[in-house]
Amino acid sequence: MADPEHQQPILNEISDPFRALVEAVGDYAIFLLDKTGHILTWNKGAQRIKGYAAAEILGRHMSVFYSEDAKARRWPEYELQMALMNRKLQPGLETVFMMPAEKYSYLSSRLVREVAQLGGSIECLVPDLVEQKVREKIDVAHKFANREQSTGKTPSEGKSKFRKKKL
Numbered sequence: 001m002a003d004p005e006h007q008q009p010i011l012n013e014i015s016d017p018f019r020a021l022v023e024a025v026g027d028y029a030i031f032l033l034d035k036t037g038h039i040l041t042w043n044k045g046a047q048r049i050k051g052y053a054a055a056e057i058l059g060r061h062m063s064v065f066y067s068e069d070a071k072a073r074r075w076p077e078y079e080l081q082m083a084l085m086n087r088k089l090q091p092g093l094e095t096v097f098m099m100p101a102e103k104y105s106y107l108s109s110r111l112v113r114e115v116a117q118l119g120g121s122i123e124c125l126v127p128d129l130v131e132q133k134v135r136e137k138i139d140v141a142h143k144f145a146n147r148e149q150s151t152g153k154t155p156s157e158g159k160s161k162f163r164k165k166k167l
Helices: 002-011 014-022 044-050 068-072 074-088 108-117 130-153
Strands: none
Touching: 044 130, 068 130
16 A cells, blocks of 8 residues: 555645546546555546546555556566656656556557657557647657757767766
8 A cells, every 4th residue: 555644745746626627527438546656646537447446546556457467577567767866867857657448558659759759650559648649749740859860969969868977
């Protein structure tokens, strides 16, 4: 179970309008995890799609949503590690775990992103809003790459967040 003392500061950071929006959504499972992967919030959509009441699921580890095979391959830990690395590298970045209905359980965010990056259609795989946001991010990445090619330099060149240690 997640440590209640650890939960409170995280939950205090959620704005009231955002909390109201998330709680009102019934078509999608939206929930917040702590940095160890324990479930901190639960909305109506999550209850409808996943079948757990908030009292049953809050504080449990996100691995409860993965198959035994995925757990054996340590997939939940990998997904959480990627989210934490993204947060470390880009503090303002929000990572969203999309928990699909059972019929879409073969999907991963990496697979959806790769299909979109290669120009494939993802409209039958994700909701319209998600497709729009994925396309926007791909467009930004293309613009960034084109700018790098035209100048020969990256915007962050010489501004690394990581310092080299002397051996």
